[in-house]
Amino acid sequence: MRVEHFLEASAQVCPDKLALIEGGNRLTYRALDEAARTLAAALAERGVARGDRVVIFADNCWEAVVGLFGALKAGAVFCMVNPSTKAEKLRFILDDCKPTAVITIARLLATARAALAEQAFVKTVLVAGGKTDLAANETPFAEALAPREKPLRFAGIACDLAMLVYTSGSTGFPKGVMMTHQNVVAAATSITTYLDNTPDDIILNVLPISFDYGLYQVLMAAKVGATLVLEKSFAFPQAIFNRIRAEKVTGFPIVPTIAALILQMRDLKPGDLDLRYITNTAAALPPAHIQRLQELFPATRLYSMYGLTECKRCTYLPPSELKSRPSSVGVAIPGTEAYVVDDNGEKVGPDVVGELVIRGPHVMKGYWRNPEATDRALRPGPHPWEKVLHTGDLFRTDADGFLYFVGRKDDIIKSRGEKVSPKEVESVLFQLEGVKEAVVIGVPDPVLGAALKAVIALAPGVALAERDVIRHCAARLEDFMVPKFVEFRAELPKTDNGKISRRETALLEAQS
Structure with missing residues (x-):
């Protein structure tokens, strides 16, 4: 196919079925x-x-x-x-x-x-x-x-x-x-399988279709004969929610920045929207956001997922596991395999941090006209006939095999001789009432090597001081993981896909 x-x-x-709704x-x-x-x-x-x-x-x-x-x-x-x-x-x-x-x-x-x-x-x-x-x-x-x-x-x-x-x-x-085509068909088939997509679904997409998460909404809707409602952006949330109601939307893909905007809406009440499912990828949702989304959408299945462009989707967490494993991104999507390896490429056991490797028919063929980068990402797999994708992302598994994102290899900060995952600190920051966006970076320090700095954007009308943030973190984190510095900004820099950019935040810090 x-x-x-x-x-x-x-x-x-x-x-004669509606395939696409865009504007008028x-x-x-x-x-x-x-x-x-x-x-x-x-x-x-x-x-x-x-x-x-x-x-x-x-x-x-x-x-x-x-x-x-x-x-x-x-x-x-x-x-x-x-x-x-x-x-x-x-x-x-x-x-x-x-x-x-x-x-x-x-x-x-x-x-x-x-x-x-x-x-x-x-x-x-x-x-x-x-x-x-x-x-x-x-x-x-x-x-x-x-x-x-x-x-x-x-x-x-x-x-x-x-x-x-x-x-x-x-x-x-x-x-x-x-x-x-084989890659795309495999990925779309796997995802529509675990989402239980049918021709009765009406999917609203505000994500750029230049972003593979948004693009696949087009492809998967066409695959199952669903209706796609295509919007330019989520700039006007209330208008989008009105559209969801008017078109009787059943599926709504989001990213964490959209989740943060939804949670700021004061007039949205539990049960206001009758959605069958919500999906999230691009970055993991903080557990605090997951809990609040479940309260707002009590009858809606919430799928936490993880993926990257090189294979579209890697893992998904079945909604039935969300309550017991809110910080997990789940297991390999149907028809694929995901496992964690050490620096020698050997599989590791539960609770050992290593690099996530993806094996399956959805793995890319390589990078266009870039054999060196291709060889770094696609390496020999467990069988002589294949290559597998080394994601560059650090993960661990629990005793039941569920996967947990730790951070990008390049993102790990070494402070006081200890390795710190910024994501772990950010998850704690999101538990603090009023924190809309947060990112943690390392800044040079003559004693610590790298000191942790939390860069935060607050929700409208919220007032927090540096000491409030540090006190909150100190009560919940080991001492070497507590930010030494806190900076408040109106908004954090983002990628084209709406994901908070740690790299751009660090560059702005270096230039200041």
């Missing part, structure tokens, strides 16, 4: 499939061939969804790029993957043009939305959807590359994660 078959199968089974646009599965098929033919006419890359530089709009399925139907490899990406980074991505076509929207055209300056490999640029003066190789997206007498007939195979997803590039320029 290939990824575009998700859409084609649902269009055949339920052609409501597309049935038949309409979405026909638009993607027409676009595929238009791309082929403009020089897109099997294996070529199609970059989609857009926000959460229906054209982007048509674009990704159209690219796949043309046998191409799609690459979603976050709409907040600046010209320099976009230029790097374009130079790296050398797309034959770019799909963008009118408000981003200036950035796209700046990144595309003097690039000969892009044969066509399709521009959606708004009216603007277009250059010779630029075509209105609507024109590419004009009916064609001879629709494209394409047959690829499952081991073809389906998509490139560029990582956030915390150690430099971003890397393109290569995912085949």
Whole structure:
């Protein structure tokens, strides 16, 4: 099976069912499939061939969804790029993957043009939305959807590359994660299995579809024949909740920053929203946030999950285990294996901290044009025919095999000769009433080597002093884990995916 078959199968089974709701646009599965098929033919006419890359530089709009399925139907490899990406980074991505076509929207055209300056490999640029003066190789997206007498007939195979997803590039320029159709089908099948997704689900997505967590909401909805409600962001929570009620939404994927905003809403009462499930990934939810979410959504299944771009999803915690293991991210997703190893690659027992390794059909093929980085991440596995993914994340298991995130290898802070996991300290900070966001970093100290500094953003109307935070931590943590410094900020820096950026926080600290 290939990824575009998700859409084609649902269009055949339920052609008149709503597939996508975006703003005032409501597309049935038949309409979405026909638009993607027409676009595929238009791309082929403009020089897109099997294996070529199609970059989609857009926000959460229906054209982007048509674009990704159209690219796949043309046998191409799609690459979603976050709409907040600046010209320099976009230029790097374009130079790296050398797309034959770019799909963008009118408000981003200036950035796209700046990144595309003097690039000969892009044969066509399709521009959606708004009216603007277009250059010779630029075509209105609507024109590419004009009916064609001879629709494209394409047959690829499952081991073809389906998509490139560029990582956030915390150690430099971003890397393109290569995912085949087999990879995507395996991941989507596994996730929809444990979420019990059905055609009756209505999923609301506020996450950027350039972010693989948001992207998979599109792919998984198409796979099971569900309805996807696509929103631009969570900037106006009350409007989103009104949308959830109006569309009778059943599934709501979130990240910790969204959870923090939800918990600030004073007028939201327990049971106000009738959701079947909520999922969380990108970073672990603090146990204190989990408890409060369960109080607000008593009849809703809450899934704590962990994943990374290189394999989409690694683990999930069954909701039945949430009460007894609130700080766990669970077990390996169905059809895969997750285990912890020491520095020699040997599996370790319970409560021993080591690196998490992932084995399964969802593991990437490598990084695009970057064999050195590929070799660091994909290493020989327990069998001679395979390579497994070394995540770079430190984990431990409990006696029952449930996994617990400790921190990134690079994030561990050595203070007083002791290794400190910032996440453990942050979990305690989130227990303090009024803490909206928190991150812990290490700052140089002549005596301690590195002193712990807590950087905190408070909820509106909350007043806390440095001594309040230190006293709270001292009552709950070992002395070497208590922050020496506390700084309050209005907001903490975040990645494009909405995740608090420890790296950017540390850089700001170093520059101050």
